[in-house]
Amino acid sequence: MTTTAPTAGPNAPESTPETGAPWWTSAVVYQVYPRSFADSDGDGIGDLGGIRSKLDYLAELGVDAVWLSPVYPSPQHDNGYDISDYQDIEPVFGSLAEFDLLLAEAHERGIKIVMDLVVNHTSDEHAWFQESRSSLTNPKRDWYWWRKPQADGGPPNGWGSAFSGPAWTLDPATDEYYLHLFAKQQPDLNWENPEVRQAVYSMMNWWLDRGVDGFRMDVINFIAKQVELIDGPAPATGGGSPMGAQIHDFLQEMHREVFDGRTGRHLTVGEMPGVSTDDALLFTNPARREVDMIFQFEHVGLDQGEHKFDVLPRSLPALKKSLSRWQEGLAATGWNSLYLNNHDQPRLVSRFGNDTSWRYESATLWALVLHLHRGTPYIYQGEEIGMTNVRYDSIDDYRDLESLNHYREAVDEFDLDPGTVLAGVQTMGRDNARTPMQWDASPQAGFTTGTPWLAVNPNSDTVNVAADRDSERSVFRFYQRLIALRHDSAVVALGDFALLEPDHEALYAFTRTRGEETLLVVANASDLPFTDPLPLDVSGAELVLANYPARADAAASATQTTLRPWEARLYRL
Template identity: 80%
Template sequence: MEDTAAPKLPATPWWTRAVVYQVYPRSFADSTGDGIGDLGGIRGRLDHLAELGVDAIWLSPVYPSPQHDNGYDIKDYQDIDPIFGSLAEFDALLTEAHARGLKIVMDLVVNHTSDEHPWFMQSRSSADNPKRDWYWWRPAAEGGGPPNGWGSAFSGPAWTLDPTTDEYYLHLFATQQPDLNWENPEVRRAVYSMMNWWLDRGVDGFRMDVINFIAKHTELVSGPQRSLDGGSPMGPQIHDYLQEMHAAVFAGRSGEHLTVGEMPGVTIDDALLFTDPARAEVDMIFQFEHVSLDQGESKFHALPRSLPALKASLGRWQTGLAATGWNSLYLNNHDQPRLVSRFGNDTEFRYESATLWALVLHLHRGTPYIYQGEEIGMTNVRFESIDEYRDIESLNHYREAVAEGDQSPATVLAGVHAMGRDNARTPMQWDASAHAGFTTGTPWIAANPNYTQVNVAADRAGDRSIFRFYQRLIELRHTLPTVCLGDFTMLEPQHESLYAFTRTLGAETLLVVANAADAPLDMPLPADVTGAELLLGNYPASSGAALRPWEARLYRLAAHTANS
């Protein structure tokens, strides 16, 4: 697909032309038959990823953990949990991935640890322990109760009273995930040392979990019964911390390492600072604005999708980071519902809507992230009982909402069906054999019952393969500089079903037109595509001005059209 007439790609970091694939190890592939995915399972499926064409694998946590939050509660940062394998197996995975040209990006979870981490066990042992100040400890507020009104992201207060010293510790997430105190320089040095240890081992970067939360509004933490009122806990120290991290970990290393920070609640102005290369903080961030648009008073209150609102959000970020900084591009991950169920039609037009959103997302400017199963159009799961779910956030929400009595159990369960994190965490669907070919044992969470129809083997063998469509998209990013670096212009921003935009670099203009609806659409576009070159489409013989249901096309416009 190389085009010698296309604009040449300037010297830019490797991740500007890369695609990253997220592996959720518990659910990807089980090599031992214990029902839990592991490093051996990932090693056995590396050829699938290499054939897909991705450049890097982001591994969700594989460190030793009590698994209260599926590994995001870490008790040892420099080892591998036995349920996933060993350090030797990790080294083998790293070697085999690199041999296939695949980079490995680790999940870095340093806003909090497990309450079983030796640091916290020492910290809670006495008020004068040397590691006491490694975490956030506060006495009860005047009159009793937590030091302030902050709430946990997983329901309930963000403070828990520890009887050993009769003080409260802070946990923005689960009770078993106490927050580290980054104001203590010893904490920061310990984290940087650990990061260097992994980079020295050969890993290629880090995805940084809720990294903006490491900086707290200290005046609120210390104040009596003060609350964020729904805002972000991110404090102003965050830029100092990230610049210090960059200097201590990445500066002076040979090669380029990927750093992507998950940052709930940040704005475009924040992102401009975080991702400005001159500031040396992170390469890109995960922001949440576009995946919050269909949520009501809580994430479990699903609202109808508004395409104009989604376009406005994504387009705003494209424009905001056009001159400085970089976007990460995603529509689902381990914390979000499946994109074909959330944004498309996962029954009658599953292939069409899965490929439409793939084309739309990958033609934006930024680094695309594919979540495991996305490349075959895996869908949300609808378990009949809350007992079949495993996610701590969903379970806590269900119990709390049912106890409050404002909604029926069926209504609460419907919210979990739509927005719960287990939608993304059911086993990867490899084939139509028992448990979707994920394990020979009993899986830790049941496979989606539709695995007999929706699986890798069936998709790759089919005439209409979502996997092959992703292959072509990735090839375009690798070969067309305009896909990587072209300017972005949104077209028809208020249209209810048309998602259309151009990407322009030099004299080349690419046009994306996509009909995100179940009904046909006549394209209301000023540009005449009659003489344009169709580079990719998700229907056979795509032509003319009428778009079929969930049809998406990518054109290279003729020079006279692009300049008219």
């Protein structure tokens, strides 16, 4: 099979001519974490110049769009997700002029640019918050969530921050608490105030007018708060979602104010922790005009106990059933986004596969499984070469705020064993995804000529882009073929999904059907051979793609239904 050029460049129609479906149904998105992708000036931090230098690489891979994690000015308490100015570029990454060059050069290659939109909260250094905290009577006081202390001096309710500790911080200047669902340097905007909403919409229009092709919206369902819990007579505690019912009104208003009247080619993806399939049906129903698709977290929470660093054994049946339920739940009306790792999740080959003995096989198995689901696949940088988790020996080597806060709280406040806590961080910490991109076997993996902001994974001498592309067993080449399949095949893009063998501990099997065409995926997610009969008869079927070479010996027919360790096959029945 040969690769094809992307069909959905910046000037592409809003729908695919052959099917009438939106362009993003047959597209693949690549996530770039700018700080760790490529450094063009030797300061050890990735930048826009580095991304520009790799556009030909991304075009060769075949992706249709690049989602950039935040590149706005930021104090970097949460690596850019604490934004101090929505309409500029963080100097460490470059400038607006350089961003415009990146946008133009990406568009020349048929690649869209999707920005990260972080509007649940700002940085506490944003001018809006500086005004808001200056006095009780400032015109922007109500742009954030301020509340008086309770009678005992405590916070308005018992909500906890996602990054450990309470979600309220007392500001001595006015003796009131402000809400921050994340770090204390990330105060939450008050979306109940229409002035806040209009300021956000104006900013979004400014970026779209500049040529940006859409937004991935960070924790966007949290912009609507359960106000009754904030203002209730008793503290509200527990781990439930703070999302309020007015979220649909806010998103529909956003669509009217920002996207109505535009070409329809823009992509809107809402990151939404805690939502159900019923919620997602409302959010992604095209008739409701809210968002095109959402990121949900159910499947990446299955191996977590009381918290994300409490690691449980992987259960393949649980993972299959979760993903299948979302496939079925959104089949008639909505749309899925497909991912197994991103900047907040561990590397998929380490989490779901075998990253030592079977790294190539398990990396390509999960690629085939994920990309053959119905939805828009997202590739996280380095996934396409099988990058793995890193294991730093000391907590001092980590940089992620979430991991550091968890370690400090667990060890200092709860007196837990430091080695056990560190093991959880090594397995689940966000820095696993944020180590520098491994381009070659040179010092610092070709990421920078300086000292990287986060240490390069020691396996970069063997796991890198140059080595992978030169290998006969190239993860990169396998991803190319998967992307081409989605571009070329309506059944891959739009076919119905049906899970087979839901309770099997090793076999991941399902069909995709559209009209008279049926595809079958069979994958052995195990270190041991799979010798049971396949769920469907494949005699006479066409083998479209596999991550092992076809057997040409006399035993081939006898082993047609035997899957080797981490073997995955795609058949056309």
